[in-house]
Amino acid sequence: MTSARGGVGSRIGLKLLLGVILLWTVVPLVWMVASSFKPADELTANPPSFSFKPTLDHYNALFSGGNNIGPYIRNSLLAAGLSTIIAVALGCLAGYGLARSHFRGKDHVAFWIISQRMAPIAAVVLPLFVIFRFTGLLGSVWGLIVAYLTFNLPFAIWIMNAFFAELHPSLEEAALVDGASRWQAFRKIALPLVLPGIATTAILCLVFSWNDYAFAVTFSGPTSQTLPIAASQLVTQTSIDWGQLTAIGTIVVAPMIFVGLIVRKWLVTGLTLGAVTGE
Amino acid sequence: MSVTAEAAAARAPVTHEPTRRRLPFEIKMLAPALLVLAAVSLFPFFYIIAMSLSQVKLIGGISFSWAALDNWSRLFGDGAVWASWVRSIVYFIATVGLELFLGVTIALAIHEAKRGRNILISVVLMPMFMAPVIVGLLGRFLTDSTYGLYAWILRSLHLYTGDILGTKTAAFAAVTLMDVWEWTPLIALIVLAGLASLPRSVLEAAAVDGASYWGRLRYIVVPMLGGVLIVALLIRSMDALRYFDIITNTTNGGPADATKIVPIRLYETAFRFFDLGYAAAIGLSMLFVTILIANGFMRVMKARGLAR
Numbered sequence: 001m002t003s004a005r006g007g008v009g010s011r012i013g014l015k016l017l018l019g020v021i022l023l024w025t026v027v028p029l030v031w032m033v034a035s036s037f038k039p040a041d042e043l044t045a046n047p048p049s050f051s052f053k054p055t056l057d058h059y060n061a062l063f064s065g066g067n068n069i070g071p072y073i074r075n076s077l078l079a080a081g082l083s084t085i086i087a088v089a090l091g092c093l094a095g096y097g098l099a100r101s102h103f104r105g106k107d108h109v110a111f112w113i114i115s116q117r118m119a120p121i122a123a124v125v126l127p128l129f130v131i132f133r134f135t136g137l138l139g140s141v142w143g144l145i146v147a148y149l150t151f152n153l154p155f156a157i158w159i160m161n162a163f164f165a166e167l168h169p170s171l172e173e174a175a176l177v178d179g180a181s182r183w184q185a186f187r188k189i190a191l192p193l194v195l196p197g198i199a200t201t202a203i204l205c206l207v208f209s210w211n212d213y214a215f216a217v218t219f220s221g222p223t224s225q226t227l228p229i230a231a232s233q234l235v236t237q238t239s240i241d242w243g244q245l246t247a248i249g250t251i252v253v254a255p256m257i258f259v260g261l262i263v264r265k266w267l268v269t270g271l272t273l274g275a276v277t278g279e
Numbered sequence: 280m281s282v283t284a285e286a287a288a289a290r291a292p293v294t295h296e297p298t299r300r301r302l303p304f305e306i307k308m309l310a311p312a313l314l315v316l317a318a319v320s321l322f323p324f325f326y327i328i329a330m331s332l333s334q335v336k337l338i339g340g341i342s343f344s345w346a347a348l349d350n351w352s353r354l355f356g357d358g359a360v361w362a363s364w365v366r367s368i369v370y371f372i373a374t375v376g377l378e379l380f381l382g383v384t385i386a387l388a389i390h391e392a393k394r395g396r397n398i399l400i401s402v403v404l405m406p407m408f409m410a411p412v413i414v415g416l417l418g419r420f421l422t423d424s425t426y427g428l429y430a431w432i433l434r435s436l437h438l439y440t441g442d443i444l445g446t447k448t449a450a451f452a453a454v455t456l457m458d459v460w461e462w463t464p465l466i467a468l469i470v471l472a473g474l475a476s477l478p479r480s481v482l483e484a485a486a487v488d489g490a491s492y493w494g495r496l497r498y499i500v501v502p503m504l505g506g507v508l509i510v511a512l513l514i515r516s517m518d519a520l521r522y523f524d525i526i527t528n529t530t531n532g533g534p535a536d537a538t539k540i541v542p543i544r545l546y547e548t549a550f551r552f553f554d555l556g557y558a559a560a561i562g563l564s565m566l567f568v569t570i571l572i573a574n575g576f577m578r579v580m581k582a583r584g585l586a587r
Binding site for chain 2 (some may be wrong): 005010011014015018021022024025026027028029032033034035043044045046047048086090091093094096097098099100101103107109110111113114116118119120121122123124125126127128129131132133134146149153154157182183186202207210211212213214219228230231232235240242245246248249250252253254257261264268269273274275276277
């Protein structure tokens, strides 16, 4: 659709449209980051203040004293990181197995996997809460890791299946003719060719679990609360500390935007569960 | 795949293989993940079915007492839950309708842009990576009636002066727009991938034949995008039932139940009123709807030749 609109008028129209799109996207983000550097008294000014002397007060408050967010960051990294590693490792094996097999009932297995990924969180949280309560997983980081596996594992299997399925098996067949074992053909030939797929899967698993609120708010205890919980806890009946809240918001969001954009080229495959392939 | 392994895979009855050594390679690769998945998903699934048939009490440990279909008959007669379903459907139509319209518009605009396309895409995608809880809290900050930036803009333009999250219609519109803000980029991304895959020759031929931009859009581009739009629709429809973080952290279902969609209703039934058996019945009804959506998704995958 290049060279579509001829006139100068429509080129200006396009620029205007792009400008509006950018403003709509960026204003809330910029406002959040700017507010995290705003002096406390100007945060709730009416009308909102646009020029201010930047301060690091809110960030300093987050890393000192009683509500130090250090442990929250550690819990977030542990829960999201470990569930991602387990999901991607198992997902690579199973995704390959699924892509290369033709057994009867394969469709049913595939359907079961995808429906697990789509299951409503509220409906998953409920039985897990009761099960965790009498297995002692309630309140521990391990409980969160298991909870995140309920969506990260089916996701990883499914997406790795999509990436392996795109890979023609002829290369692996050639390796087998040369005397390699099935495992070697997988490990030395297929796996290195889907590295972008592995990176995309890992990053999306990380983003989903790092961003989780519903599981964390239900399952985590004093020793396992994650960053999103720290953010929501700043909202109390009486007041909201918007300075610290926007600072935590920035800390939660910035790394995910950064890693997310690294795999931009393959995102569409990952986020449509393999139904649409990239540019 | 080697001929022998393929033959073995076709021949082997997967479930009753006597010795582990003779299991096909693919099954060995699948087994660990499927065992873990079964442990974390099948057990809870049967558990929630049992819960929905019982009265569950959490006092002093946990106790189940058989309640047959009590929870289910209550569910079908519960006007409040039906009202939540209606709200969920309205919420779904509003969010997804806007997201599809804006997503297609944004994708077309970016696709037309001559310079800076990569940067444009990267910027536009950013909201999608945000934790929904942060989107909700930020939305609350922006719409606060005294110091919220967006509330102030609306007031200055004399468009809306009330308390946005405290008024039923405005609150519903606000949580809808927060979802739209976060997830429109996903639709734009999907449509951009669809646009990139359109055959250039067809479009050029149409242009040579004198078709206008809008004509080409209406008769060539949109019909050819049909497949990816359906994928986008299905992905967003399962998410509409899946996530409830934004609403939990803004209105929590209020004011006066105006934003109480089904997942919020379930969560409150389970963890505020501790009516776990009844919540399980609500949860299973949600799962049922999700399975219908997943079914549609699989059909689309097959039609697109992607599921083998």
